[in-house]
Amino acid sequence: MTSEQKTPEDLRAFKVYAIKAGTVIDHIQVGRAMKIIDILKLASHKSTVTVGLNFPSSNLGRKDIIKVENRELSPEEANRVAIFAPNSTINIIRNFKVADKFKVKIPEIINKIIVCPNPTCITNNETMSSCFHVSHNGDINIIKLRCKYCEKIFIHDDIREYKS
Amino acid sequence: MSDLSTEEIKILEGLSKEEILAKLKSEAEEQHKSRKTFFGRDIISIHELSREGILHILKHSKGMKETPQPDLLQGYVMGSCFFEPSTRTRLSFETAMSRLGGKIIGFAEAGVTSAKKKETLYDSMKIIGQYVDVIAMRHPMEGAAQRAAEATDKPILNGGDGSNQHPTQTLLDLFTIQECQGKLDNLNIAMIGDLKYGRTVHSLAQALTNFNATLSFVAPESLQMPNYICDDLDKHGVKYTLYEKIADVVSSADILYMTRIQEERFPDKMEYEKIKNTYVLDSKMLISAKPNMRIMHPLPRVNEIATDVDHTPHAYYFEQAHNGLYVRQALLGLVLGKLT
Numbered sequence: 001m002t003s004e005q006k007t008p009e010d011l012r013a014f015k016v017y018a019i020k021a022g023t024v025i026d027h028i029q030v031g032r033a034m035k036i037i038d039i040l041k042l043a044s045h046k047s048t049v050t051v052g053l054n055f056p057s058s059n060l061g062r063k064d065i066i067k068v069e070n071r072e073l074s075p076e077e078a079n080r081v082a083i084f085a086p087n088s089t090i091n092i093i094r095n096f097k098v099a100d101k102f103k104v105k106i107p108e109i110i111n112k113i114i115v116c117p118n119p120t121c122i123t124n125n126e127t128m129s130s131c132f133h134v135s136h137n138g139d140i141n142i143i144k145l146r147c148k149y150c151e152k153i154f155i156h157d158d159i160r161e162y163k164s
Numbered sequence: 165m166s167d168l169s170t171e172e173i174k175i176l177e178g179l180s181k182e183e184i185l186a187k188l189k190s191e192a193e194e195q196h197k198s199r200k201t202f203f204g205r206d207i208i209s210i211h212e213l214s215r216e217g218i219l220h221i222l223k224h225s226k227g228m229k230e231t232p233q234p235d236l237l238q239g240y241v242m243g244s245c246f247f248e249p250s251t252r253t254r255l256s257f258e259t260a261m262s263r264l265g266g267k268i269i270g271f272a273e274a275g276v277t278s279a280k281k282k283e284t285l286y287d288s289m290k291i292i293g294q295y296v297d298v299i300a301m302r303h304p305m306e307g308a309a310q311r312a313a314e315a316t317d318k319p320i321l322n323g324g325d326g327s328n329q330h331p332t333q334t335l336l337d338l339f340t341i342q343e344c345q346g347k348l349d350n351l352n353i354a355m356i357g358d359l360k361y362g363r364t365v366h367s368l369a370q371a372l373t374n375f376n377a378t379l380s381f382v383a384p385e386s387l388q389m390p391n392y393i394c395d396d397l398d399k400h401g402v403k404y405t406l407y408e409k410i411a412d413v414v415s416s417a418d419i420l421y422m423t424r425i426q427e428e429r430f431p432d433k434m435e436y437e438k439i440k441n442t443y444v445l446d447s448k449m450l451i452s453a454k455p456n457m458r459i460m461h462p463l464p465r466v467n468e469i470a471t472d473v474d475h476t477p478h479a480y481y482f483e484q485a486h487n488g489l490y491v492r493q494a495l496l497g498l499v500l501g502k503l504t
Contacts, residue, residue, distance in 0.1 A: 118306060120304070120305055120306055120326050120327070121305065121306050121307050122285065122303075122305040122306065122307035122308045122310070122311045122325075123307060125305050126284050126285055126286065126305075126311065127284065128286070128311065147307065148307075148310065149306065149307025149310050149311060150306035150307040150326070150328055151209065151211070151306070151307070151328055151329065152306070152328075153392050
């Protein structure tokens, strides 16, 4: 048996069971799933959240996947996902079926949720919301976040904290 | 949509709704940047000013220098809100207002304000905005001027927010370059010293993207111009070269823009000791300089320009500091609607 051939253990159904209702975030770039758990505050979600890391993917080679039971992500929440996983797909599941499926879209502006990594930014020293302008040079996997206030520019790996 | 030409409508028909909105937004931003009416406008960041806007401010700065207007702002009050110490910026803002006939209230350090009682900047500026017509401010936190602008509808003139922006310094630098060279376009400008942390050189380099400058950055490797500024210059097609010695740029430069290298920027003190005298300019180094070359410095200087340079025709840093007065007068007149 070659490494390309799938064993029964490789089949998705053995690893992650289907959910009755909720959201499946698929095609997440490897290593980004935990950031999405953070940004969507899924650790405190009341129902089951299943996280799969390093799944084989025909498009990405490897990918992460998140299944959130009993919660449908809003378009605004889906766009938050796009900051860290711009290629991901959102599947809304109702009664075990995909009721809606769409690609996430990188927002132009991100309000409130990201804590500015610059400790001397006014947003970290006053009770107020942060605001970032999002840009990329054609490659959506390398986005830049420019703080509206301190004007510093950050990439994914600079972002450490989030607010709900 | 009735104002659009047939050709414009055809272009828009080929775009998605999102693309049309993005196009309209981008056009609106360009119009905002290039508008010459500064009445009621905040001056927070040099990024918000277009070439036309900058030239408009410089034209009025020249007017202020040539023709004093002692009654222009009679009846107006400026809030001078300096949450951290400043000498030239605060005094030149206050002198500018005073010489235009206006009055000043304010403070020169945060310790005498309600900030000491943990009042937020937002609340402080909202209240001060109710007393005055315009606010000049400096604050140690980056983004403070933007936050203040959200708290009050009175114009905010940013006199420095942490290591972020100091747009009036950049405008006075541009005014000085224009004054001593007779033009702003197509000049060779060398920036020397601490280019990594110096906000004046960052803003000046970015402002010069509007004027087809050729830039030279002279600094030790650890204090060279940050990548994000170089990326911005690349995006605008600005030519720049990195150097390690002042001697490499003296003969070609129209402007030598000196900055101070601060010892505290070096985690390794041995490294500071090695380079501390490398970026010092003295009169002997100016032999090959072009006659029109002028030396600028945002001041204060420590030892990076020897005092024997002061007496050469190339020294222009004291005139530069003087020009801050006229640029700030022009800005006060513009944002208060007394200059158009």
